[in-house]
Amino acid sequence: MRHALKRLGRKRQGKTTGPDSPSAGAPAMVREGEKPGNEKYQRILDAAVEVIAERGYFQSPVSAIARRAGVADGTVYLYFKSKDDVLRTAIDRTFNKFYGQVEEEFKTLKGPREQLEYIAQVHLESHAVNRNMAILMQTEMRQSAKFIAEFSHHHLVKYIQVVREVVRRGQQEGIFRRDVSDGVVAHCMFGAIDELLSSAVFTGRIYDAKATAAQVMDVLLNGITAG
Amino acid sequence: MRHALKRLGRKRQGKTTGPDSPSAGAPAMVREGEKPGNEKYQRILDAAVEVIAERGYFQSPVSAIARRAGVADGTVYLYFKSKDDVLRTAIDRTFNKFYGQVEEEFKTLKGPREQLEYIAQVHLESHAVNRNMAILMQTEMRQSAKFIAEFSHHHLVKYIQVVREVVRRGQQEGIFRRDVSDGVVAHCMFGAIDELLSSAVFTGRIYDAKATAAQVMDVLLNGITAG
DNA sequence: GGCCGGAATGAATCGCAGTTCATTGTTGGC
DNA sequence: GCCAACAATGAACTGCGATTCATTCCGGCC
Numbered sequence: 001m002r003h004a005l006k007r008l009g010r011k012r013q014g015k016t017t018g019p020d021s022p023s024a025g026a027p028a029m030v031r032e033g034e035k036p037g038n039e040k041y042q043r044i045l046d047a048a049v050e051v052i053a054e055r056g057y058f059q060s061p062v063s064a065i066a067r068r069a070g071v072a073d074g075t076v077y078l079y080f081k082s083k084d085d086v087l088r089t090a091i092d093r094t095f096n097k098f099y100g101q102v103e104e105e106f107k108t109l110k111g112p113r114e115q116l117e118y119i120a121q122v123h124l125e126s127h128a129v130n131r132n133m134a135i136l137m138q139t140e141m142r143q144s145a146k147f148i149a150e151f152s153h154h155h156l157v158k159y160i161q162v163v164r165e166v167v168r169r170g171q172q173e174g175i176f177r178r179d180v181s182d183g184v185v186a187h188c189m190f191g192a193i194d195e196l197l198s199s200a201v202f203t204g205r206i207y208d209a210k211a212t213a214a215q216v217m218d219v220l221l222n223g224i225t226a227g
Numbered sequence: 228m229r230h231a232l233k234r235l236g237r238k239r240q241g242k243t244t245g246p247d248s249p250s251a252g253a254p255a256m257v258r259e260g261e262k263p264g265n266e267k268y269q270r271i272l273d274a275a276v277e278v279i280a281e282r283g284y285f286q287s288p289v290s291a292i293a294r295r296a297g298v299a300d301g302t303v304y305l306y307f308k309s310k311d312d313v314l315r316t317a318i319d320r321t322f323n324k325f326y327g328q329v330e331e332e333f334k335t336l337k338g339p340r341e342q343l344e345y346i347a348q349v350h351l352e353s354h355a356v357n358r359n360m361a362i363l364m365q366t367e368m369r370q371s372a373k374f375i376a377e378f379s380h381h382h383l384v385k386y387i388q389v390v391r392e393v394v395r396r397g398q399q400e401g402i403f404r405r406d407v408s409d410g411v412v413a414h415c416m417f418g419a420i421d422e423l424l425s426s427a428v429f430t431g432r433i434y435d436a437k438a439t440a441a442q443v444m445d446v447l448l449n450g451i452t453a454g
Numbered sequence: 455g456g457c458c459g460g461a462a463t464g465a466a467t468c469g470c471a472g473t474t475c476a477t478t479g480t481t482g483g484c
Numbered sequence: 485g486c487c488a489a490c491a492a493t494g495a496a497c498t499g500c501g502a503t504t505c506a507t508t509c510c511g512g513c514c
Contacts, residue, residue, distance in 0.1 A: 062472060062473085063471075063472090073473085074473085
């Protein structure tokens, strides 16, 4: 009803809807197995992080992401189900890398204090590794959209869980005070580090991740040390 | 070019653009002085906070806010310049109330420890006072949109400033350690409280603001106490 | 009752942006 | 060279939503 103008340039006809296309499953998408390895896949992901960090998710049209990645708008949909999917994937990958790193280091680092210090340091270093990703984490992940809220909350919970476990072990070993809840400590630690990172991200300040982490953990550990 | 259908229902003509309207300044807006007192003004503000807390700024059409406030879409523009303006106003008011409260209490509360504890408590209590506003603070304020970023950052800075001053005074008086920067302490405190609040907001957990604030400040103050 | 000023309304405008898909390029096998 | 098969393209589609503004409603006044 609305649009009086019909397609004039290209004309679309024949092969109306018949499911006779070759590829069986998804209508038209790069095969699952090839995606992560593909160069364009990565380019799109990187471009999305860049653009979204600059302008915010809702102010980043797919066309802008595509342009930055040097591909056509439609190509994005060859590799991702939707615009949401791009952002979700980017965040997931970052978190998984973080957990992998922590898990790896925990194999050789056994003391609760050292473990907490290590987490703080990696958390703060994320800024240096990929500034755009850090910006994105400090903004979009904070649930500007409900669809991100749900799955990003899951990651947060996992982080807190890891810290809580370390704290609880420290309490059992008599290293940490037992009169403060491990949950409160975990949230305090996460919150403190995160706010420092956040403030650095927004003011563009540069800092030494190791030294800053040390200061924060000095206060915190000092505050929760038993005796 | 695009739209073939022209207005059919109401027809618009005459008085094309001439600036002969009665009210001089803004084209058609409730007089400045009357705004804040007006009942509709407040209704729209409240409705906006509610709706945006539920769905997020970009997923909250003006029409939804208007409906919730029980006014027509156009009425919103009688009281506010734009959709942005509504959100900005709501946030500004909340912060100003917070500062007013803190300032007032500081008149009778002089010890650095007590002052920090009071700030923590008010901060945590904000959840109880207006849950929707708390949600909004934890989400939209975190810069999902650049236009909010700029002015909300200003508020954050002010908060940190207040805490820093208290910490510095505590250091001068020899109550707090001097080997940790007041800035780091301020960010830690803000971050810790904020994260606790955030987590409560998202999980829907209920907590006792006074007791929780006490625990957090116990750890923090214990961590920064001199001697 | 008729008129006036201003508040309120909500349909229409208009531009934008997510997604689709007919068409075009490219590659490798014959 | 020719022909699949498949990746890539980008114009067109479509629906949504911020904002405008001609029109209606309302209260006070003559």
